[in-house]
Amino acid sequence: MSKYWSELTKGLVPYVPGEQPKVQNLIKLNTNENPYPPSPKVIEAIDGFDKQRLRLYPDPNSDVLKQALADYHEVNKNQVFVGNGSDEVLALAFMAFFKQAEPILFPDISYSFYPVYCNLFEIDYQQLPLNEAFEIDLAGYPAENGGVIFPNPNAPTGRLLSLDQLRNLLQRNTESVVIVDEAYIDFGGESAIALVDQFPNLLVTQTFSKSRSLAGSRVGFAIGHEELIEGLERVKNSFNSYPLDMLAVTAAVAALQDEEYFETTRNKIIDSRDWLTAELQQLGFEVLPSAANFVFTRHPEHDAAELFAKLRERAILVRYFSATRIDQFLRITIGTQAEIEALVFALNEIIG
Template sequence: MSKFWSPLAAKLVPYVPGEQPKDKKYIKLNTNENPYPPSPKVLEAIQAAVNEDLRLYPDPTCQQLIDTLADYHKLSSKEVFVGNGSDEVLAFAFAAFFDPAKPVLFADITYSFYKVYAEFYGLQADLVPLDEQFRIPLDEFMNRENGGIVIPNPNAPTAMLIPVDDLRPVLAHNQNQVVIIDEAYIDFGGESAAALVREYPNLLVVQTLSKSRSLAGLRVGWALGSEELIDGLNRVKNSFNSYTIDRLALAGAIAAMEDESYFLETAAKVSATREATSAALRELGFIVTDSKANFLFVSHPNVEAETLFLKLREQGVLVRYFKQLRIDRFLRVSIGTDDEMDAFLHAVKAIVQP
């Protein structure tokens, strides 16, 4: 610990992303990236944006991208906010909407960045335990005092989806608090809550280009909500950094949203591979949760998860292992191409059925 650190920096426990080793070539199934490249139209748009205008600041309002997203979601531009990845959008939302005097509610087993944001902003975190089937118990979000709620749908790392109509009681019961629905993985089999934005002024839906549109390297995310909520996000953003998205990212993001046919095609391929891999793992004796994301959450009754993780790594296959109470017998496995998943299954079979 450095003597130069502030008290805040000293107490933080930062988020730890999936490893990105460089020692050799791996089949990379540990960070939930899309195995398919982005739309060719995205690459064309970025290449076209590489010109002398890079000497100029990008549009701080990101208006063209906001208009594109508004058209896509059938909302007004005043109901859309964009940021440098959905992580940044979530960070701004924690700052804009949650009161340190009241606890923010989210699941005990979920995206670990939520805890980091809560600590960073000096918020109380009230963790809601998942049930024995790893489902988020929505009734708990209606029975606990809170200053805000975060529900990922589907949840990570469990991959389980909540039907959008099941979210309505939570939104109705918490009309004086902001309810964030984090939809990073919604495009792989779920229905978005975006259609509820005008019905519930306390709803903020957060999405990203990183997963279903193959643009984790571009860093663009957005939020959908009432004009009042979007104004709050803009107040925070413009007190931090007015130019959060660069010219190349803006061009690529617009092209990605406009090429819907490519997005639907690749998302469907990932979902089909997920279902085939899930079935094959069950045949090998694995417990597999019902995934509607681009990853699987799996456990084998006879082989420890950490052992599987290490042996797979030795064979050049990276998956994610969380050494955390209640889920330390599970692995999170991102969905790759059919060939990558075949190689993963071949490696797994050699471990569980030597």
């Protein structure tokens, strides 16, 4: 604590990202990274990029990437916003839309960055409990609010809402912005991008970090009504004009051009998730239905913190949250088939 900090800074409790261990040979199933590398076309595009050009500023608007995303998602370019990972996109969206008189709403068990943004931008919030099945209960969201945000599928539960459930909310909730954070949508959900033309207050965010295997490049985006996008651009251009570097844009554009690789790798992850779910159930675990690249699971007879520690001893890293209601769960990222087989083998040793 320093006397030079603003009062705001003194009151911050920053988000703690999942551990990025510096030791080698760890089976890393803790931060929902894709176990498969980026498409060979991405690597080709980076290698082929003329690095002499790095002396120049990138296009502040990243128009090439916006156009590629617009074509891919069948919207207009002015309905697309891009940023330095979806975390930055979300931060800017909180400023652009959620600084309101009424509190914003999000689930009690959800992406733990949301309350952190609220503290940073001095936004009131109300957390609404998941139901007993750990589902988001949108029907219980009051219409009077400063905004609504939730991940779909939700993290860390993996549970998915249908487009019908989203549509129901949007039909009632017309006076504030609704952000659907689709970081994991490509692993089993239907994107709400299909709804943006009907609902001018709907903003959908996605990322290249998970299904596109580009966590190391930091690219996220939002799609919505052009007026929402214009609001985001205003805030972005008051914060940092050039958040996306040239190589990140190059990588992201190339990733969108390899649909076959995208389909192959996400299907492998979905197949591995199904296999892991069955194996965990075999071991007596309860596994929440997941539409993401992770599963959220608990064992009726084994303490989660203890399982976490014992897996770590065996060089397998999963995610454990010591929060209320979920402190008996582990979140396990879907790795390669070999990695999750090693996990099941280790759990057999620990439990069996």
